[in-house]
Amino acid sequence: MLPLHRIVVPTPYAVGPVNAYLIASRPYTLVDPGPDTGEAREVLQKELNRLGVPLAEIERILLTHFHSDHSGLAHWIHSLTGAKIYIHPYDLKKLSGKNDFIEERMPFIQEAGTPAEIIAEVLKDGDKLPRPFVPPGGAITTTDGVEIPFERGSLKALHLPGHATGHLCFYDPAGKSLISGDFLLPRITPNPFLEPDPVHPDRRAPSLRHYLQGLDRLTSMDIRRVWPGHGEVIDDYRQVVAMVREQHQARFDALVDLLRKYGRRTAFELSRLLYPDLKGFNIFLGLSEVQAHLDVLVEEGRVKVEKKDGVAYYFLVNI
Ligand SMILES: [Zn+2]
Ligand SMILES: [Zn+2]
Structure with missing residues (x-):
């Protein structure tokens, strides 16, 4: 079971703070470091020091998706420590720094x-x-099923589109824990974003169909605890999935x-x-x-x- 620590990072957005996660097993890994603000940088550094893994020791960054409240600080950490940024290829394309939302x-x-x-x-x-952007050469593209090894366990990447076409969740099979990004949140239904289809950019991505299929996939899994991108940890995720389905209905x-x-x-x-x-x-x-x-x-x-x-x-x- 991987040692997972939630770090609550402030954002200037209406959604409120974002959750970054430290996985305190080598190679030291941060999931979704937060938005690119001075305040977020300060909080992240302070909390990492408190957890005994200073920012300088971060060796790897995992991004659930490209949204700036999650991905904004990835380039900064990469420039300080050389940490590679793991991201789905569909969302990497949106982080060239040129894309206008x-x-x-x-x-x-x-x-x-x-x-x-x-x-x-x-x-x-x-x-x-x-x-937000990923510097050239800074990314390791990560697709469904990829195993991310640690000294004390592993994470498996799950491609669960719907909120973003390249959205990844990360599953720890030993701890039966899921880092869900914005795919599953405790109180709100994630927006099924209007986006170009990554394969046919002249068409809309079938965001909500993919999202609802992803919920089916989650309910077929054995998950003890969900660590979301915003808000408190979720212990009964099936109840949250049921609530989300009701709201869509x-x-x-x-x-x-x-x-x-x-x-x-x-x-x-x-x-x-x-x-x-x-x-x-x-x-x-x-x-x-x-x-x-x-x-x-x-x-x-x-x-x-x-x-x-x-x-x-x-x-x-x-x-
Ligand atoms: Zn998002
Ligand atoms: Zn978010």
């Missing part, structure tokens, strides 16, 4: 019928922190009700009906949530979609 999704945001002034509002509310039902009531609507219109109070970047998050659910409803044949002038309109089948 909203620009990459713009064709989908426009197809969803988002008005220009709303796009401007979302763009204005972009990430204030430097873009409620969103499917709410969208079907809205389509029954209002008829043909764009994904953007539905997102405003479902989440009328969102502002700035959160408008994108609401749209992402709605689009993911619509994509599953279309796959299931319950909803149809028709495009007109580049905008997709959704409507219920058999009404």
Whole structure:
């Protein structure tokens, strides 16, 4: 069983602090070091000193996914210690330092019928922190099933897309522990992010279908404790999975009700009906949530979609 220590690292984001994890067995490894802020650097250094493994001794960094609250400090630690950064190839591509989060999704945001002034509002509310990046030669690409050895055990990488196309979780078979990143969180359902499909970038990734399939995979496993990317450790993960499934079911039902009531609507219109109070970047998050659910409803044949002038309109089948 690997010695795992949770380090609560502050972030400037609405999600609150992020959990970094130290695995205190050689090679000393940090999972998701946190965002690139002075405050996060200070807290991380202080906590590592307290745990008896100073930052200078970190030999390896594992990233669950590319989001800056998790990945931002990886390049800094790599530059200090030479620690290699383990990451899924799909998310490594997003960490070249050049990728613009909203620009990459713009064709989908426009197809969803988002008005220009709303796009401007979302763009204005972009990430204030430097873009996270992995320096050339700094990464070791890590795919599903890869074993990561330690002096006192091992971790197995699990590719569980849905929140990010390259999302990894790390499983310790001896301790039956899962480091879940943002795939499973104690109180909130992770956003099934609107992203280009890594294989066919002109299409949307089937985020929510992959996510729900990943939940099935988790429930087929033997997991005693989940160490999430935000919040407290989870002891009864099946209960959390059930809660997450219920919340998604409620969103499917709410969208079907809205389509029954209002008829043909764009994904953007539905997102405003479902989440009328969102502002700035959160408008994108609401749209992402709605689009993911619509994509599953279309796959299931319950909803149809028709495009007109580049905008997709959704409507219920058999009404
Ligand atoms: Zn995330
Ligand atoms: Zn996160």
